[in-house]
Amino acid sequence: MPAPPPARSFATASATGAPRRRGRGRRRVGSILAGAAAIVVFAASVFPFYWMLNTSFQPNAQVRGSEVHFWPETFTLDNYTSVIFTSARAPFLPALGNSILVTLTTVVIALVFAFLAALAVTRFRFRSRAAFIIAILIIQMIPAEAMIISTFRLIDGWHLLNTVIGLSAVYIAVVLPFTIWTLRGFVNGVPAELEEAAMIDGLSRSQAFWRITFPLLAPGLVATGIFGFIQAWNEFVFALVLNPRPEAMTLPVWLRTFLDPNGGINWAELMAGSTLVAIPVVVFFLFVQSRMTSGLVAGAVKG
Template sequence: MTATTAAPAEARRPAPTRRRRGRVSSVLLGVAAIAVFLVSVFPVYWMVNTSFQPNGQVRGTELHFWPDNATVENYVDVIFDESRAPFIPALLNSLQITVLTVVIALVFAFLAAIAVSRFRFRTRGMFIVAILIVQMIPAEAMIISVFRLMDGWHLLNSIMGLTAVYVATVLPFTIWTLRGFVNGVPAELEEAAMIDGLSRTQAFWRITFPLLAPGLVATGVFAFIQAWNEFVFALVINPRPEAMTLPVWLRTFLDPNGGINWAQLMAGSTLVAIPVVVFFLFVQHRMTGGLVSGAVKG
């Protein structure tokens, strides 16, 4: 009897130990997450902090972790200084090119992803392999051919020329990403809706499309960031001051003689980063919400 009662007691002893180990693991993971967050955020904070300091203070030997002599003159000079390429035209060029790129790429990528995932045709496998191969080609390897092509079409230093290049660059990634989202939506949902009396088109728009909306938003965010931050093609195809985008505009702050105004450069970098942050904050709740709302509504 004593041995029988002692066995369950011994079996219950490891439970507090497992709970303590679980708490320790949670604490360690929390500390690691905070450390990763701080390491990731600190460069952004340092950029914003530097943008509010006078350039003489930035070039000094003393570190200032807080803009104790905060000033907005850097931003005023960056936006209104006429000695370099203007900021407002570069901002408008980037906005036009990026928005056109995202819209056009999503439309074509969505249609291609539907075709690859929902239909079976002879060259389907070759098409998927071609998408992977195109993504492996570095952009620098195509600069000369793309430049000659745009020059032959008289599209250098134009919105449509750079947009066409960006669409061709972003399209393989968007097709591959959207294909994964389309494959994640069972075709049986459409078939069940068609049994209930809906046509194929109605079943697609009422059932499948609401489920794919978060995927479209997520893919659009990545396409937006890729087009907004692209530098090499923009430098080669749109080098003129009136046609340059913001990444190329930032290059005008670099002085080969070493006299770089780091405070203004950080202010310009902050201005370039703001639209991406605003765009992400605007759509981030749509990226995670409504993943199965279409099935419920259908």
């Protein structure tokens, strides 16, 4: 029979257990510090939005007072009623409709063209391919505001000022370079061998693409769509120059109507309007977040 292993002494076990306890203690302290830092960052990020929402439910006299209120002591919805239904400034509902139309048009068309361009650049080899990629990078380095005069003259020459089509065309041109570059990275991350394996199993090239490759690219399309949505929804300069009429302005330009030339600003109504502008972005992100998460686990693995 083999000899039993020698028993470890109490001193040896204590010497071995002490470093383990110290290591666990350091990890616990590190976790606590990391959690505290995350809470601080979260609070600093959320507080401006909370303050905007808090201010929108207070009377303007209370907002302009010397006392700071961290919650609405006099809760009121008059600010939202005035913002939506007042006739003293540009109407809210037409501006909301213009923003929705321009943003959705920009996102859909930009994603379609960017997706096709990313596939062409990644999957095919053609002349001037490298020059096309470099041109995309160079275009992104040019500030869009530097082309505001030429853009205005171009849209004016097409008789598209104060129209959804004209503003959408400009937004598509602004969003498209970054969208192509981002989708190129997603398409490049999906191996072409997956399509080839599916074609060996009997699928056509189009069937292999839609059944195997496209589900893997869905997270990239959603992430890129979020970027295009936020950029088109919040853009101000082009909308101010190209669509200045009250019936054609978008929500960022509509918020500008709260500024009083005499210096008096109704901060409560302005915060209510800002909240209404921010809500669609939050709803859109919450709507697509689950689809982006589900797309991340979508695969093309055949059992």
